[in-house]
Amino acid sequence: MIKKILKFTGIFLGVIILAGSVYYAKVYIRTEQRLYKKYDVQLQSIDIRKDSASLALGARLVKTKGCAGCHSADLGGKIFVNDAAFGVLSAANLTKGKGGRPADYSEMDFVRALKHGLTKGGTPLIFMPAHEYTLLSETDMGAIIAYCSTLPKVDRVLPEANLGPLAKVLADLGKLPLFPAEMIDHTRKLVKEVKAEMTIEYGKYLSTSCQGCHRETMKGGEPVAPGYPLVADITSTGHPGKWTDQQFISTLRTGVTPEGKVLKPEQMPWPMAKELTDLELKALHLYLNSL
Numbered sequence: 001m002i003k004k005i006l007k008f009t010g011i012f013l014g015v016i017i018l019a020g021s022v023y024y025a026k027v028y029i030r031t032e033q034r035l036y037k038k039y040d041v042q043l044q045s046i047d048i049r050k051d052s053a054s055l056a057l058g059a060r061l062v063k064t065k066g067c068a069g070c071h072s073a074d075l076g077g078k079i080f081v082n083d084a085a086f087g088v089l090s091a092a093n094l095t096k097g098k099g100g101r102p103a104d105y106s107e108m109d110f111v112r113a114l115k116h117g118l119t120k121g122g123t124p125l126i127f128m129p130a131h132e133y134t135l136l137s138e139t140d141m142g143a144i145i146a147y148c149s150t151l152p153k154v155d156r157v158l159p160e161a162n163l164g165p166l167a168k169v170l171a172d173l174g175k176l177p178l179f180p181a182e183m184i185d186h187t188r189k190l191v192k193e194v195k196a197e198m199t200i201e202y203g204k205y206l207s208t209s210c211q212g213c214h215r216e217t218m219k220g221g222e223p224v225a226p227g228y229p230l231v232a233d234i235t236s237t238g239h240p241g242k243w244t245d246q247q248f249i250s251t252l253r254t255g256v257t258p259e260g261k262v263l264k265p266e267q268m269p270w271p272m273a274k275e276l277t278d279l280e281l282k283a284l285h286l287y288l289n290s291l
Helices: 002-035 052-064 067-071 107-116 138-148 165-172 200-214 245-254 278-289
Strands: 078-083 087-091
Touching (some): 002 165, 052 067, 052 138, 067 078, 087 165, 107 138, 200 278
Antiparallel strands (some): 078 087
């Protein structure tokens, strides 16, 4: 009897291992196809000005749009994850120092990255939220590019991205947006400018930086990554819908909600939102309350 049980257990485990191996082989092939897919896009020519006002705008936008949060304050890049199961994910060195952008990396290459989520060679950038940046106005994207093209060199060599089995499985299941280029309408043209005013439309424009976590509906939902908490509903039916404008502004400037909850920057990047002006925060709150 014991021999039969052991034999059955061995067969069962063998079947499980075989099925898992076949499944992962399919995941691996699909992920590699997505990783090395080449996109043929028509780059939009945009007006990139390097006057003091444009550079100042770009310097502020790299903070409010999360560039500095991911790529470090000096935009020299940093490692996010270095784990055997998950792999290596890092935000690139955006300067032209050692380990950064090549000498021939042009302003149009920045357009390809921000608007299309693609490398200089036309393959997808990994985990780069270009699906949010592609919604920027031409003025704002041009200001970011102008600022980034004038960065002082930072020598910081980072390891190449290397997706581990867990990252590949999560990406295949649609639980991890590793390839935002797949989420972009590459034929869409940038609007010239979005006027800063106290309107729902302007608040909606600002909210694109919130979509990565709170989704397009701003209703939140599942955690953005394993180990993270559920993402909050920030529409009129969530806590922000009960806050005054001043409470909303205070929350995004201090990281503490009116209810006394302390927001962890690694889970809710309020330090980048605190760079927004009072007008911008009020317009954003207006839009969220309209949902």
